[in-house]
Amino acid sequence: MIPKQPRTHYLNISYGFKSWLFTTDHKRIGLLYLVSITLFFFVGGAFATIIRLELATPQGDLVQAETYNKLFTMHGVMMIFFFLIPAVPAVLGNFLIPLMIGAKDVAFPRLNLLSWYIFNLGALFTIYAVVSGGVDTGWTFYTPYSTTYSNTHVLATGVGIFITGFSSILTGLNFIVTIHMMRAPGMNWFRLPLFVWAHYATSLIQVLGTPVIAITVLLLAFERVVRIGIFDPALGGDPVLFQHLFWFYSHPAVYIMVLPAMGVVSELVAAFTRKSIFGYDLVAFASIAIAVFGFLVWGHHLFVSGQSVYAGMIFSFLSYAVAIPSAVKVFNWTATLYKGSVSYQTPMLYAFGFIGLFTIGGLTGLFLAAMGLDIHLTDTYFVVAHFHYIMVGGTIMAYLGGLHYWWPKISGRMYPEGWAKLGALIVFVGFNLTFFPQFLLGYMGMPRRYHAYPEEFQVLNVMSSAGASILAVGYILPMVYLIWSMRYGPIASSNPWPATGLEWQTSSPPPTENFEEIPVVTWEAYEFAGQE
Amino acid sequence: MEKWIPFIPERASTVAGRVDALYFFLVGVSVFFALLIAGLELYFAIRYRRRSPGEMPAPVRGSMKLEMLWVVIPFLISMVMFAWGSSLYFTIYRPPKDALDIYVVGKQWMWKLQHLDGKREINELHVPVGRKIKLTMTSEDVIHSFFVPAFRIKADVLPGRYTSVWFEATKPGRYHLFCAEYCGTSHSGMGGWVTVMEPADYEGWLSGGRAEGSLASTGEKLFQDLACVSCHRSDIQGRGPALKGLFNRPVRLEGGQTVIADEGYIRESILNPRAKLVAGFPPIMPTFQGQITEEQLLQLLTYIKSIGPEETPAAPPSPEAQAPSGGAGVTRKENVKQ
Numbered sequence: 001m002i003p004k005q006p007r008t009h010y011l012n013i014s015y016g017f018k019s020w021l022f023t024t025d026h027k028r029i030g031l032l033y034l035v036s037i038t039l040f041f042f043v044g045g046a047f048a049t050i051i052r053l054e055l056a057t058p059q060g061d062l063v064q065a066e067t068y069n070k071l072f073t074m075h076g077v078m079m080i081f082f083f084l085i086p087a088v089p090a091v092l093g094n095f096l097i098p099l100m101i102g103a104k105d106v107a108f109p110r111l112n113l114l115s116w117y118i119f120n121l122g123a124l125f126t127i128y129a130v131v132s133g134g135v136d137t138g139w140t141f142y143t144p145y146s147t148t149y150s151n152t153h154v155l156a157t158g159v160g161i162f163i164t165g166f167s168s169i170l171t172g173l174n175f176i177v178t179i180h181m182m183r184a185p186g187m188n189w190f191r192l193p194l195f196v197w198a199h200y201a202t203s204l205i206q207v208l209g210t211p212v213i214a215i216t217v218l219l220l221a222f223e224r225v226v227r228i229g230i231f232d233p234a235l236g237g238d239p240v241l242f243q244h245l246f247w248f249y250s251h252p253a254v255y256i257m258v259l260p261a262m263g264v265v266s267e268l269v270a271a272f273t274r275k276s277i278f279g280y281d282l283v284a285f286a287s288i289a290i291a292v293f294g295f296l297v298w299g300h301h302l303f304v305s306g307q308s309v310y311a312g313m314i315f316s317f318l319s320y321a322v323a324i325p326s327a328v329k330v331f332n333w334t335a336t337l338y339k340g341s342v343s344y345q346t347p348m349l350y351a352f353g354f355i356g357l358f359t360i361g362g363l364t365g366l367f368l369a370a371m372g373l374d375i376h377l378t379d380t381y382f383v384v385a386h387f388h389y390i391m392v393g394g395t396i397m398a399y400l401g402g403l404h405y406w407w408p409k410i411s412g413r414m415y416p417e418g419w420a421k422l423g424a425l426i427v428f429v430g431f432n433l434t435f436f437p438q439f440l441l442g443y444m445g446m447p448r449r450y451h452a453y454p455e456e457f458q459v460l461n462v463m464s465s466a467g468a469s470i471l472a473v474g475y476i477l478p479m480v481y482l483i484w485s486m487r488y489g490p491i492a493s494s495n496p497w498p499a500t501g502l503e504w505q506t507s508s509p510p511p512t513e514n515f516e517e518i519p520v521v522t523w524e525a526y527e528f529a530g531q532e
Numbered sequence: 533m534e535k536w537i538p539f540i541p542e543r544a545s546t547v548a549g550r551v552d553a554l555y556f557f558l559v560g561v562s563v564f565f566a567l568l569i570a571g572l573e574l575y576f577a578i579r580y581r582r583r584s585p586g587e588m589p590a591p592v593r594g595s596m597k598l599e600m601l602w603v604v605i606p607f608l609i610s611m612v613m614f615a616w617g618s619s620l621y622f623t624i625y626r627p628p629k630d631a632l633d634i635y636v637v638g639k640q641w642m643w644k645l646q647h648l649d650g651k652r653e654i655n656e657l658h659v660p661v662g663r664k665i666k667l668t669m670t671s672e673d674v675i676h677s678f679f680v681p682a683f684r685i686k687a688d689v690l691p692g693r694y695t696s697v698w699f700e701a702t703k704p705g706r707y708h709l710f711c712a713e714y715c716g717t718s719h720s721g722m723g724g725w726v727t728v729m730e731p732a733d734y735e736g737w738l739s740g741g742r743a744e745g746s747l748a749s750t751g752e753k754l755f756q757d758l759a760c761v762s763c764h765r766s767d768i769q770g771r772g773p774a775l776k777g778l779f780n781r782p783v784r785l786e787g788g789q790t791v792i793a794d795e796g797y798i799r800e801s802i803l804n805p806r807a808k809l810v811a812g813f814p815p816i817m818p819t820f821q822g823q824i825t826e827e828q829l830l831q832l833l834t835y836i837k838s839i840g841p842e843e844t845p846a847a848p849p850s851p852e853a854q855a856p857s858g859g860a861g862v863t864r865k866e867n868v869k870q
Contacts, residue, residue, distance in 0.1 A: 065717050118790035140712045141545070144691065145674040147714060239675055240690065273580070274587070277593030285731070304677065305688045310623060313618050324603060332594075332600040334569055337576035341587040352573060359569050370613045372553050372620020376684040379677060379712035379832040383630025440539040443555065447682025447712045451718035454708065522585040529591055 001492035005412050009406065009509040016071035019360050023177055023514055024109035031410070032094035032116050037083050037091065038479070043130075044078030045109075046473065047071045052434075052468040056460045060452035068451040069136040070152065071190055076139030081161050082123055084391055085253060087399045089206075090119070090171055093199045095410060097175060099503035099510065101521045102184025107177040115167040117176070122164030129156035138449060140250075143231035143242040154224060158217045165210045168256075172206030175199055184502070186521035190284070193501055194270075197284040198263025201291035205252045205259075206339025207226050211293070213249035218241065240442050247298035255294040257391055258358075259287055261398030261455040262329055267350050269333045272348035272436050273340030276526035278332045286325035293322035303374045316401055319369035326362050330355060339462065346420035346499070351403025353428045357393025361386060365438065388435045400478060402428070408492030412509040416487045419477065427474035433467025446482035541789060544703045544728060545683035547624055552684075553618050623683060627698035631666035634659070635747070635830040637671065638689040640715055641722035641860035646830060649762040650744040655724030657709065659701055666698040667734050668795060677713035680726050686712055694795045708821060717842035751835025754828055758820070766839075773810045779837045784811045798833055 010027045020028060051071050054062040063071065094112065098105050106112050129135050135157045137146040148152050179200050183192075219230050220242070229235025231242045266277050277283055299307060299315035333355055342348070364386040368374050375381065401424075407415050437460040446457045453461070495504040506515050543549055620646070634657070637644040645653045659665050668680055671691040678697065679686040681755075682705075686695035698870070710721035729737060744750065755761055763772035783791045786809040791797055801808055802824075805817035824832070 060720070065720070069714075069719070070718065136716070140714075142675055144715070145714070149674050149716060220610060233690075239692070274582075276593060279596075279599045280591060282594070282599050303621070306687050306690060306693070309622060312621065316618060317614055320607075320614050324607055327606045328599065328603060330569060330601070334572050334576070335594075335598065337573065337580060339589055339592060340576070340580050340587045341582045342577045342580050343582040352577070355573060356570060359566055360562075363565060366562070366610065366613055367555070367558050368559065370554060370617025370620075372617045372624060373551060373558065374617070375621065375624055375686050376551050376681070378686065379679070435709055443541070444539055445541045445679070445708065445710070447679060447720075449712045449714040452720045497563055525593070528588060 003491050003508075005102050005491055005509070006507040006511065007243060007352075009045065009412065009507060010300050010509065010512045011412070011509050013512050022113070024105070024113055026094050026098050026106045026109065026112060026443035027410075027510065027512075027514075029112050029116055030091050033086055033090040033094060033119070034109075034118060034196035036116070036123065037086055037117060040078050040082040041475075043317065044075050044083060045472065047078065048468065049076035049174035049472060051075060052085060052465040053208050054451070055237075055453070056097070056465045058453050058455045058458050058461075061299055062349060065451045066136060067134075069449070070137075072449060073129055073138050077135070077157060077161070080139055080253070080257075080391075081164055082119075082126065084257040084395055085117065085172075087170060087257070087395060088264060088402065089175070089199060089202055089256070090167075092261060092264065092399070092402050092406065093175065093202075094504055096172070096406065097196060097199060098182065099409075099506065100183060100196055100501055101179065101187055102502045102515065102521065103178065104513050104518075106174045107181055111170055112174055118170070119164055119167035119461045122160045122162070122167065124160070125156050126160030126170075132156070140246060141217075141220060141225070141236075141242075142246075143220065143239050144234070145293070147220055148232050148234070155221060158221055159199075162214050162217045163216045168206045169210045172203035172210075175185040175203040177206065179203075184519050184521055187502075189282070191481075191521055191523070191525050192284075193263075194266035194280065195260075195263035196285055198259045198266070198287045199285040202256055204288075204291050207258050209249045209256070212245060213253075215354070216245040216249065240302065240307070243254070243302055243305060244298065245284060247301045248295070251298045251301065252291075252294045254390065255290055257395045257406040259290060262326075263286065264398040264402035264405075265333060265354050266497075267337050267501070268347045268351035268398075268405055270526045271497050271501075272343050272351070273336055273407065274527075274528045275336055275340045276494055278335035278338070279328075279456040283329055283332050286328050289321060289325040293318060295326070297322055297394070297469060298368055300374070303371050304378055316371050318370055320366070323362060323366060323369070326358075330359055330362070330528070344421075346415070346417060347390065347401045347405035347426055348422040349421060349428075350397050350404065353396040353431075354394055354401065357389050357397060357431065361389030361393055364389065373391065377442060378443075378448055380442035381438040381446045381448055384448050385435045385438035388438070393431055393435070397427070400424070402408060403478070403482070405497075406487070406503070408496050409503055409510065411482075411486050411489070411506050412492055413485045413487075413489030414487055414492050414496065415478075416481050419481045423477040423481070426470060426477065430470030430472075430474050434464050435470050437463045437467075541681040542703075542705070542707065542770035543682065543684075543703055544705060544707055545680075545685065545700055545707050546700045547620070548682065548684045548702075550620055550623070554613075558614070561613075574581040591632070611775065613656075618859075627666040627685075627696055628664050631664040631673060633834070634665055634667055635827075635834075636667050636669040636678060636689065637672060637826045637830070638678070638711070638715075638722075641711070643678070643709065643722070644722055644827065646747055646827060647738070648747050648834065649738060650746045651738060651741065652744075652752060655709070657724070657726045658737050659726065659728055660731045660735065661701050661704055661728055662731065664698060664700045668694050668696045670694050670826050670830075670832070673711050674715045676711045676715050676722065679710040679712035680707055681710070682707035683726075688713055694799065696795075701726075704728045704730055704733075724758055724846065729808075740845040747834040748856060749829050751831035751833070751838075752826075754832055755835055758824070763817070773813055775836050775839060777840050785809060786811050788815075795833060798836055799829060802832065803827060 016454045135148050135154055203304040222228050223230045229237040231239050270277050297319045300319045303312050441460045492508045494507050561720045635646040643655050645657050669689040671689045676689040678689055685697050685699050687695050707726045709726050711723045763770045764775050778793045781793055783793050784790050803821045806815045
């Protein structure tokens with residue numbers, strides 16, 4: 001039977017710019033975010049491309065040192081604040097959380113739209129900073145370089161990050177209230193999909209952590225403009241204080257990027273093995289544990305900063321503690337495959353990719369948490385490789401997997417499976433070729449943020465640059481065929497995989513109100529057996 | 533040597549082998565777990581592949597026993613890493629007492645190094661093999677980081693305070709010196725070489741070039757030129773506390789607390805004298821903030837470290853007589869001479 005689309009759904013109920021720019025439909029807002037962050041992803045990607053081209057030769061010959069420093073700064077700022085942090089929560093979370101819990105919308109639909117506007121306003125400042133000459137402090141804005149010495153557009157970028165932070169806070173607040181108050185009858189906490197648990201944990205970090213970066217940016221701006229001594233010792237400040245404040249947010253921010261991605265992977269693994277996630281409770285609590293412990297490990301970024309050795313030991317210990325719930329998730333996903341019915345559709349390939357790359361990213365984190373080893377490794381390419389395995393190998397793999405998995409729900413159309421599998425393969429191969437050599441470069445001693453480097457590092461750098469060009473193809477491909485499929489893809493049924501979850505019980509695409517009538521939940525999460 | 537292991541930088545310090553050992557342990561554990569996960573994924577994915585579209589596997593909810601197993605085992609292994617890493621960290625950041633002092637000043641974008649005998653270098657550091665070296669470092673502007681991969685050491689170099697790290701080179705040669713903390717436009721150009729020499733060659737190198745007088749004697753001259761000496765007198769009680777034998781000794785402050793007169797305290801007392809007043813002395817000392825360079829501060833510091841109570845400051849100590857420093861404080865003259 002050829003599936004038919006419903007006559008009216010959230011996409012065709014109204015047309016025109018106004019119907020999108022003034023929408024309060026969480027699904028449309030999710031798509032607005034999709035457009036914004038895709039734009040920033042490709043801008044950030046373009047910066048990365050030039051960086052990798054420059055590093056193909058040891059000499060700094062393609063761009064000047066100033067330009068190179070601005071490129072890696074803008075790459076980091078764009079990718080972290082304007083792509084990775086909003087990617088899964090603001091796009092997939094917005095689209096799916098109300099659907100998954102059986103609600104008509106989020107708790108505060110207009111606040112949700114406002115968040116998107118705030119996000120873009122912040123982005124506007126940052127884009128202004130880019131086009132008017134850029135900023136060269138690194139995305140970490142270490143003082144006193146950023147407050148006293150850099151004469152680039154630190155303020156505009158800082159204002160951009162400050163403003164965008166509010167979008168993150170409001171989205172988190174919206175999700176927390178939505179998950180508490182809007183669950184359908186019968187949808188108790190332990191029937192929630194793990195995606196929702198992961199977003200709940202993420203939202204806590206967003207609400208509690210983001211204000212700290214806002215304050216930090218504000219202090220930075222005060223010192224830069226009014227010359228109040230907070231961070232610069234020449235004015236009586238403490239340069240390391242900035243690092244404490246910065247990482248108090250920015251380490252948990254890594255979990256803002258990774259936790260929702262883990263939520264996606266739990267959904268994918270369940271759907272493509274047709275089994276409940278092994279140890280649902282532990283996986284759900286692991287998300288909360290990561291969110292809590294994540295706030296207590298920031299000092300592991302300061303092992304070589306002259307921090308007290310005893311403080312260092314506490315941070316090292318807690319960093320190992322936070323690794324355990326992540327390891328638990330990996331083991332539990334693996335155990336879910338056991339006696340499952342594993343299919344290899346594209347989303348599952350991305351899930352496999354995530355588990356593999358996240359495992360490597362996580363294991364190399366153990367190297368950096370070992371203090372005596374971190375002395376050698378910190379600020380080298382080892383760190384660069386490690387966090388790209390977590391944030392690109394982890395978050396982006398899961399994001400792409402999720403985008404494919406829910407694409408039929410989002411667009412009402414199927415993506416082309418063959419192309420999609422090819423794309424997933426290219427991303428996986430390109431990613432490893434790009435970033436694995438960087439581990440080796442790091443241990444060999446190549447510092448990060450280097451415009452030019454000694455010749456003995458060239459071979460590995462060329463491999464990395466070659467991998468980056470493959471990776472770029474892997475990222476452009478899905479954009480092309482997903483857009484193509486919106487018009488030409490086969491019509492999707494309401495539950496094409498088939499999967500559990502309330503989002504699959506409504507039509508594809510869903511109506512504006514999500515459900516014809518609010519469902520009453522009488523089954524556990526991932527209960528496949530009850531289905532046809 | 534270790535040349536057969538690829539992707540490992542040269543090992544030229546006493547700790548390099550220990551850092552590598554921990555690295556190999558972690559590589560081993562990581563490879564084991566990565567292969568375990570990948571192997572299980574692959575095996576399950578093939579073994580339990582979907583054979584018919586309508587296939588519905590029996591539900592498995594989880595197993596508390598298994599899950600506890602993979603909570604506890606990784607935790608125990610990680611505690612080994614924690615303990616090992618911490619002990620190594622203590623080794624690298626706790627300079628031994630008999631180390632030879634070398635002073636480092638970082639600035640955009642160069643390294644300035646001063647040896648105790650007065651010899652100065654830029655972006656080059658010459659050290660003898662088999663001698664413990666303690667670097668005391670500060671920055672004139674932004675944060676830098678002193679990184680020698682062959683020694684497996686790195687330490688941030690901060691403006692406004694001293695940080696230190698130590699090493700003992702084991703193999704003559706030339707090794708990369710990098711700045712590892714991003715410090716602005718020419719960050720990647722802020723590097724140089726550490727040249728490790730046989731002790732005899734090192735002696736030859738030390739005696740070559742023009743002699744400027746030892747760091748301590750330059751410091752003493754500064755002590756007179758800046759008129760420090762008029763208050764901090766050695767013969768009778770002056771308006772300021774006497775500095776003989778001060779270094780690394782406890783000092784009683786106005787208000788009752790006690791601090792150890794280490795490099796950081798002496799630095800602070802010169803730049804911001806009223807921050808921690810010595811008990812019984814009036815707050816009359818002017819600040820020297822902005823009037824002396826970081827290098828001059830280090831010279832003054834070396835001088836103050838060099839004056840023990842038994843010495844007569846009138847006769848400047850010979851370069852050898854104050855070569856090593858560290859904690860010994862009073863009995864400085866005993867642990868001299870290479």
